[in-house]
Amino acid sequence: SLFPVASQYREDGYVVLDGLLTAQECDELRQRMSEIVDRMDVPEHCRTTFSTYHDEQLKTQGNADYFITSGDKIRFFFEKGVFDDKGEFIVPKQRSVNKVGHALHAYEPLYKKVTHSPNVQGIAKKLGLSTPVILQSMYIFKQPGIGGEVTPHQDATFLYTEPLGRVMGLWIALEDATVNNGCLWFIPGSQNSGISRRMVRTPEGTFPLTDFIGREQTYDEEKFVPTPVKKGGVVLIHGEVVHRSAENMSEDSRHVYTFHIMEAQETRWSPDNW
Numbered sequence: 001s002l003f004p005v006a007s008q009y010r011e012d013g014y015v016v017l018d019g020l021l022t023a024q025e026c027d028e029l030r031q032r033m034s035e036i037v038d039r040m041d042v043p044e045h046c047r048t049t050f051s052t053y054h055d056e057q058l059k060t061q062g063n064a065d066y067f068i069t070s071g072d073k074i075r076f077f078f079e080k081g082v083f084d085d086k087g088e089f090i091v092p093k094q095r096s097v098n099k100v101g102h103a104l105h106a107y108e109p110l111y112k113k114v115t116h117s118p119n120v121q122g123i124a125k126k127l128g129l130s131t132p133v134i135l136q137s138m139y140i141f142k143q144p145g146i147g148g149e150v151t152p153h154q155d156a157t158f159l160y161t162e163p164l165g166r167v168m169g170l171w172i173a174l175e176d177a178t179v180n181n182g183c184l185w186f187i188p189g190s191q192n193s194g195i196s197r198r199m200v201r202t203p204e205g206t207f208p209l210t211d212f213i214g215r216e217q218t219y220d221e222e223k224f225v226p227t228p229v230k231k232g233g234v235v236l237i238h239g240e241v242v243h244r245s246a247e248n249m250s251e252d253s254r255h256v257y258t259f260h261i262m263e264a265q266e267t268r269w270s271p272d273n274w
Contacts, residue, residue: 013191013241020234026174044087070102101138129263137259142182147248156195156239160270166263167239173229174255182248185224191241200272
């Protein structure tokens, strides 16, 4: 039964479920992404590196119209140090990408099928969502050796709703996610204190295009719990639970398909969101 899952989710702010996808489904999603990356054509000025560091976020995402307009498109974001000063790739294409987003669920049939699958609908229902809508989706690569750290954050910083508590992430491991290759780490129970910062659009015609209200808190490193996930498993992530992932210093990638669901009933999606 999924009911213990609902109570664990409410208590800890996250929960791991094994076997959402079969190994074959995982491999099909990875194969399709490999094809998408092979065919990508990214204009030079759009070669945006993705970051969760506060100031760097403002510099890279904020200046990049490419990021802010990616909500309903398929766009490419890169690891640091994969381009030379002329904007040419200095590592193989397949190893350069940090993530692809944010509308795979809308345009890519395999991703659409997984996102709207009976299994996912069942999870949403068991967690009490009556009118779930998909906000965005991403494929995250966590490249071997260069897959960057994701600093402690709450998803609601980027996906703000009134009231809070209406957004849930589903984070599906397409390969084993381990402590070695950069699995997620959570602070259990940290979803109950609201959020400390919000990323908002700035007024039209100003740069950067996004800014933060507030600052990320400093968290006690000791409180983070590693959360490995087997290939095909999923982590359900409360919008306000604090989580991070370390750099991937291993020789293995850690591919993930992740998307966010919002309870639409009696929820206001902030117009200030990117």
